[in-house]
Amino acid sequence: MSSLLEKRYRLVLRMLPRSYRERREEEMVDTYLEEFDEDALDEVRPSLSEVASIAALAVRTRMGSAGAPARYAVAGATVRLFALLSILIHAGRLLTNNAITVAWMAGAPVEDRRMYLQSLDDFSLTGIIGSICQWVLPLGWVVAYAALARDRRRAARVAAIVAAVPFVWTIVDPRWFGGLSGFDIATTAFAWLTALAVCCGFHDDAPATRLPLAPPGLALMTVCVLMGLWNVSMTPSVDFAGPEVSIWCVAGLLWCVARARREVAALEPPLSLALALVGVAVLAERMSQIGLIMDGGGLGEEPMPVMWGQTALAVLLVGITGVSGALAARRVTREDPARETGSAVG
Amino acid sequence: MTQTAFFVLVALTDEPRHGYGILQEVDSLSEGRVQLRIGSLYGALDRLTEDELIELDREEAHQGRLRRYYRLTDEGEAALSEEAERMAEGARTATRRVAARRPAEGGRKRSAGGRRRPGLAGGGA
Numbered sequence A: 001m002s003s004l005l006e007k008r009y010r011l012v013l014r015m016l017p018r019s020y021r022e023r024r025e026e027e028m029v030d031t032y033l034e035e036f037d038e039d040a041l042d043e044v045r046p047s048l049s050e051v052a053s054i055a056a057l058a059v060r061t062r063m064g065s066a067g068a069p070a071r072y073a074v075a076g077a078t079v080r081l082f083a084l085l086s087i088l089i090h091a092g093r094l095l096t097n098n099a100i101t102v103a104w105m106a107g108a109p110v111e112d113r114r115m116y117l118q119s120l121d122d123f124s125l126t127g128i129i130g131s132i133c134q135w136v137l138p139l140g141w142v143v144a145y146a147a148l149a150r151d152r153r154r155a156a157r158v159a160a161i162v163a164a165v166p167f168v169w170t171i172v173d174p175r176w177f178g179g180l181s182g183f184d185i186a187t188t189a190f191a192w193l194t195a196l197a198v199c200c201g202f203h204d205d206a207p208a209t210r211l212p213l214a215p216p217g218l219a220l221m222t223v224c225v226l227m228g229l230w231n232v233s234m235t236p237s238v239d240f241a242g243p244e245v246s247i248w249c250v251a252g253l254l255w256c257v258a259r260a261r262r263e264v265a266a267l268e269p270p271l272s273l274a275l276a277l278v279g280v281a282v283l284a285e286r287m288s289q290i291g292l293i294m295d296g297g298g299l300g301e302e303p304m305p306v307m308w309g310q311t312a313l314a315v316l317l318v319g320i321t322g323v324s325g326a327l328a329a330r331r332v333t334r335e336d337p338a339r340e341t342g343s344a345v346g
Numbered sequence B: 001m002t003q004t005a006f007f008v009l010v011a012l013t014d015e016p017r018h019g020y021g022i023l024q025e026v027d028s029l030s031e032g033r034v035q036l037r038i039g040s041l042y043g044a045l046d047r048l049t050e051d052e053l054i055e056l057d058r059e060e061a062h063q064g065r066l067r068r069y070y071r072l073t074d075e076g077e078a079a080l081s082e083e084a085e086r087m088a089e090g091a092r093t094a095t096r097r098v099a100a101r102r103p104a105e106g107g108r109k110r111s112a113g114g115r116r117r118p119g120l121a122g123g124g125a
Helices: A004-013 A018-033 A048-062 A070-107 A110-118 A125-135 A137-149 A153-172 A182-201 A216-234 A242-260 A270-294 A304-335 A337-341 B003-011 B019-029 B038-050 B074-107
Strands: B054-062 B065-072
Touching (some): A018 B019, A018 B038, A018 B065, A048 B038, A070 A137, A070 A153, A070 A182, A070 A216, A070 A270, A125 A137, A125 A153, A137 A153, A137 A216, A153 A182, A182 A270, A216 A242, A242 A304, B003 B019, B003 B074, B038 B054, B065 B074
Antiparallel strands (some): B054 B065
């Protein structure tokens, strides 16, 4: 008859994928219980550190670690590419916005500049925290991007979490109570999904992942230039989601061309799935912003036809990449039945 | 090579061991500094098996449960030997630099050169 500890430990092991448990559960239970005296088996519980180690193993296995079934290998590669592409967008947006702000400050009328600086002149505790959140912590996106380019995944995980913190501040800041918009929620969710994807996807056992088609520096520079061009061409409207949707549409169109030329076959299905996921996140921001404008929250100068046209193109591309990725993932999973059952150990 | 993988490979150098045997041996080898959890151990075993550095030796029934023994492969032995040599080279470099720093410290206070950190050829496991 199994002891209480064994039952509890088997419950913990249920965090692992079924295929993994079929291979390892009995062996892991034997290894774990060996440490305890017979008398203690009904009196102790699995420690938090043991539970944490199993949770980490469960995440690593689902993110395509060694010996994982094909569908988890696809899931892991998709999450890593999603993280990489999302961080590229966040870093590009941050650098572009900061550069535009500095450029504006340099040429702004004295009165406008004084008013802008006064907005930073808040030395209360919330004001200081808010300033740090606004100006310092978001630089974590750039650090995380550089770290991933050099495959420094531990640094990338920390930097991504640090960069996502200000989005929490956006929600908890008392000034926002009662006025939190769908756009704030969408941007916060996108930031934290990115940080989560970096933490889960880039574990120590994960394979190295690189951006397709372009070196990291060139990709970031291109994103910044395109975002800057969009911002400048759309002035005086304040289209917060526009640069991201534009970049994503360019990436989606590039993917269509590369796929037609069969240049990204080796990266499928994770690339198309990751693009589709980033597209959904970007579209959520865009739709929430349009909703805000419709409710009268805009500045009244938004080029709605351009925004709707851009949104329609993005929806179409999300559909194409998503369906293509889903079909390819199904094919890959079917073609690898041996790994799917996960029967072999040694 | 991670520290966990290194200690698992060292634990399997003398004889095939099962999961708990590896845990005990790693604890003993590291003098208690490395406390492997089950999740970490099996993550490392998966990776080392995939890389063909270890392989299944035999399976036994133990109190109605499965017990698997693992052994080091030739590739595992070569990888371990290479890693150990790299670490030893790093340790030799550190020892040399520390020894060279001592006489300089006796005659003068910290000079600009003395503040330089020694560069390890090797590094952590």
